[in-house]
Amino acid sequence: MSDREYRGKEEEKEYEKAEEKDSGGWGYEKWRRDPLSGIVWAGILIWAGVALLLSNMGLLSLRIGDNRVEPWSIVLMGAAVILLLEIVVRLIVPAYRRPVGGTLVFAAILFGVGLGDILGWSLVGPLVLIALGLSVLLRGFSGRR
Amino acid sequence: MTGSNPEATTRALQALVQPWHDAVENPAEAQQEVLHRLLQSYARTDYGVQHGASRIETITDYRRAFPIATYEDYKPLIDRVIAGDVRLLLEEEPVGWAITRGTTGDESKFIPMTPTDLMMRISAGRAMMNYVIASGRYDLFEGVNLNLNFPSVVGTVQAGEREVEYGYSSGIYTKHVSAFTPIRSEPSQEEIDELGGGKTVRDWEARFELAYQKCKHENVTLVGGVCPTAIKFARYLRRMHKVYPRDLWQTQIMTLGSVPGINTKYQPALNALYGRQVVIREIYGATEGMFGQQRDEKRAWVPNYDLFFFEVQIRPSARLRRGSGINMLHEMRPGEMGSLVVSTPVLPRYKIGDTILACRPPYFRCIGRDRWWTPLRYAWDEFMTFNLGRL
Numbered sequence: 103m104s105d106r107e108y109r110g111k112e113e114e115k116e117y118e119k120a121e122e123k124d125s126g127g128w129g130y131e132k133w134r135r136d137p138l139s140g141i142v143w144a145g146i147l148i149w150a151g152v153a154l155l156l157s158n159m160g161l162l163s164l165r166i167g168d169n170r171v172e173p174w175s176i177v178l179m180g181a182a183v184i185l186l187l188e189i190v191v192r193l194i195v196p197a198y199r200r201p202v203g204g205t206l207v208f209a210a211i212l213f214g215v216g217l218g219d220i221l222g223w224s225l226v227g228p229l230v231l232i233a234l235g236l237s238v239l240l241r242g243f244s245g246r247r
Numbered sequence: 248m249t250g251s252n253p254e255a256t257t258r259a260l261q262a263l264v265q266p267w268h269d270a271v272e273n274p275a276e277a278q279q280e281v282l283h284r285l286l287q288s289y290a291r292t293d294y295g296v297q298h299g300a301s302r303i304e305t306i307t308d309y310r311r312a313f314p315i316a317t318y319e320d321y322k323p324l325i326d327r328v329i330a331g332d333v334r335l336l337l338e339e340e341p342v343g344w345a346i347t348r349g350t351t352g353d354e355s356k357f358i359p360m361t362p363t364d365l366m367m368r369i370s371a372g373r374a375m376m377n378y379v380i381a382s383g384r385y386d387l388f389e390g391v392n393l394n395l396n397f398p399s400v401v402g403t404v405q406a407g408e409r410e411v412e413y414g415y416s417s418g419i420y421t422k423h424v425s426a427f428t429p430i431r432s433e434p435s436q437e438e439i440d441e442l443g444g445g446k447t448v449r450d451w452e453a454r455f456e457l458a459y460q461k462c463k464h465e466n467v468t469l470v471g472g473v474c475p476t477a478i479k480f481a482r483y484l485r486r487m488h489k490v491y492p493r494d495l496w497q498t499q500i501m502t503l504g505s506v507p508g509i510n511t512k513y514q515p516a517l518n519a520l521y522g523r524q525v526v527i528r529e530i531y532g533a534t535e536g537m538f539g540q541q542r543d544e545k546r547a548w549v550p551n552y553d554l555f556f557f558e559v560q561i562r563p564s565a566r567l568r569r570g571s572g573i574n575m576l577h578e579m580r581p582g583e584m585g586s587l588v589v590s591t592p593v594l595p596r597y598k599i600g601d602t603i604l605a606c607r608p609p610y611f612r613c614i615g616r617d618r619w620w621t622p623l624r625y626a627w628d629e630f631m632t633f634n635l636g637r638l
Contacts (some may be wrong), residue, residue: 183277196491197520200512203633237633 136199142188146181153177168222178216185209207237253385255452259429267373270553271542271609274577279553281590282309285556288363288592290339294324295595310573313561315588318356321597325357329404329411337361337593342423345416346401347534357404358534360419363592367536368420370551372428374502374528374540375469381543381626382526387430387499390468394432395458395476396421401444411491413442417472434461446574455483467496470521471530474503474513481520483564493522502540502579504530507614507625510546511634531613533599537589539611545638547610550576559585559603574612587618606638 156162157173164171186209189202214230270277286303289295298312314320321336328336329344341359361606379387399418403410422437434457468493470477481492492498498521503509508530509517517527528541531548538555539548550557557576562584579585583605583610588598602621604612615621629635 127518197478197485199515199519201515201632201634204629204631207633208631 118209129225136198136200138188138191142184145184149180149184150177153180169220172219175216175219178212182209182213182216203237207234210234210237253383256385256429257380258387260380263369264373264376264380266553267370267549267551270551271549274550274552274609275575278575278577279306280459281287281553281556282306283597285590285592288338289595293332293335298595304573310558310596315558315573315596315598316594317598319355321594325359328359329357329409331409339363340425343399343419344404344411344413345419345534346413347416356534357413358416359593360416361419361592364536365420365423367554367592368416369424369428370554371420371471371502371530371532371537371540373551374530374542375471375500377540377542378528379501384499387468390430390466390496390499391462392428392430392432392469392471393458393467393480393498394421394434394436395472395480396436396439396453397473398440398442398444400440403448408443414440421540433465433467434458451479452483452487455480456487460486461486462613463495465496467492468499470498470501470503472503473505474509474517475506476500477503477632478513478516478520491520493520496522498522498525500526500528502528502530502531507612508628508632510541511632512628531611533601535594535597535599538587538589545606545610547606547612549609549638550611551584552577556590558588558590560588560598561585576603576611579611581605582605584622585598587613610638 134238153162153176154173157176162173162176164176185205189205192198192202192205194201210233211230214226214233218226251442252390284597286295286300286309289298289300292300295301298476300312303312320469324336328341333340337359339361342365343360345358345360347358348355375387378384379385396417397415399414399422400412402414405411418436418439421432422440425432425436438457438461442457443450484490484492484495501517501521503513503517506513510527514527518525527546529546530540531538536555537551538557539550541547542549559576559579560572560573573588574585576587585603586598587601587603588596590596592596600617601613602615604614604625606612614625
């Protein structure tokens with residue numbers, strides 16, 4: 103620090119702890135905090151950890167017909183469900199509203215990859231492509247708003 | 248300016264935006280004029296004299312004479328200006344000192360605001376003015392501007408024998424220029440300043456409550472300022488008063504800055520909170536100046552080529568193709584990215600630390616700070632919002 107002294111030094115420390123610490127004046131502070139995104143990604147990581155832990159402990163075993171569902175498939179499908187929940191929250195709560203098209207596509211991809219092991223890629227792969235195509239079509243018809 | 252005399256209002260507004268439009272039509276010529284004007288100003292400072300400002304004729308000469316400088320490079324000079332050596336960097340006494348929490352770790356950045364600089368910031372209103380001219384919505388001036396600015400005085404800094412007040416540039420600007428703006432701001436900047444310069448949650452809620460009490464019986468037609476603050480204010484209203492801004496006011500336009508993605512990521516929330524009818528317009532600026540604003544429905548901003556001199560340090564991948572590290576902003580090709588270098592009346596060739604993406608001319612986006620992951624983050628956001636680069 104230079105030879106300056108800040109009169110508001112205690113205030114500066116308080117500022118560091120404050121919720122708005124990344125907000126600035128008329129500045130292009132690159133504030134990006136979105137609480138919901140943080141919760142969603144934390145939730146996905148926690149879900150992945152819990153699912154893998156339970157699977158490794160032999161406590162998580164899922165079968166569809168004769169097929170055992172691999173732990174990673176469960177993780178991916180669970181992540182897709184969390185993303186779908188995020189979409190619902192964003193559509194319901196005005197302050198958290200964001201475009202959700204990409205999230206929907208990403209959830210579909212995760213679900214498709216998760217299902218691929220169970221249903222077979224020859225079935226899931228084309229379905230994911232169809233879903234992607236429909237998303238692009240829908241976006242084109244709906245316009246920007 | 249009022250809604251009762253549209254012709255006179257249009258002429259007044261045109262006078263403020265036409266220089267911008269003219270400069271955008273011919274940015275090369277406009278930038279030459281700006282450089283010439285800035286050099287005359289620099290020549291009246293010690294820093295400018297040291298770098299031979301009065302002898303510079305061309306952009307090449309300017310680049311050779313003045314180095315690109317970050318805030319860290321300017322900091323020793325700014326410290327001396329605060330201590331009283333005004334002529335070192337400025338040709339006129341500052342009217343205030345603006346603080347910003349930039350990328351210098353824990354230490355605040357101080358930027359002097361001069362009278363010339365202050366009047367240039369009226370360009371922050373260009374997005375609104377352009378909207379009024381294009382839409383004919385002169386009734387906007389019969390409402391009020393919701394003032395959620397930061398305080399113009401936050402504290403004092405001791406430098407040598409002097410004690411200098413500092414605050415946020417938006418507050419300083421409003422305090423000095425509000426008498427000349429065509430729309431009344433509520434609450435006034437003086438009322439905001441009376442609440443003090445604190446930045447805790449409680450301090451902000453006090454400002455939000457003041458804004459609500461002053462505006463609840465008015466019609467807020469304009470909301471300008473920091474995008475996250477506008478969203479936080481709406482959430483505060485909902486929590487404390489069980490209303491959203493859309494329930495109270497018929498807002499016409501929001502001119503917002505401070506984060507990337509205002510018209511992509513944040514637009515749905517802004518319309519949900521303030522009303523589906525609200526037009527969102529992005530402004531791009533910093534404590535150092537207001538550098539550009541959205542001109543039309545294209546979701547990117549257009550530089551104030553008539554006010555500042557813009558250069559870009561293009562990214563290495565583009566540099567391999569272009570063969571040069573520094574280009575004029577208006578020479579960027581669509582899809583190119585680079586770090587913005589801007590010359591203001593106060594700071595020659597100032598590297599502000601923002602990464603700029605060129606869309607099709609004359610549109611640009613600031614996608615974040617100069618970090619290696621910024622383009623990746625931008626690409627991810629474009630995918631997750633399903634915007635996919637649309638303008």
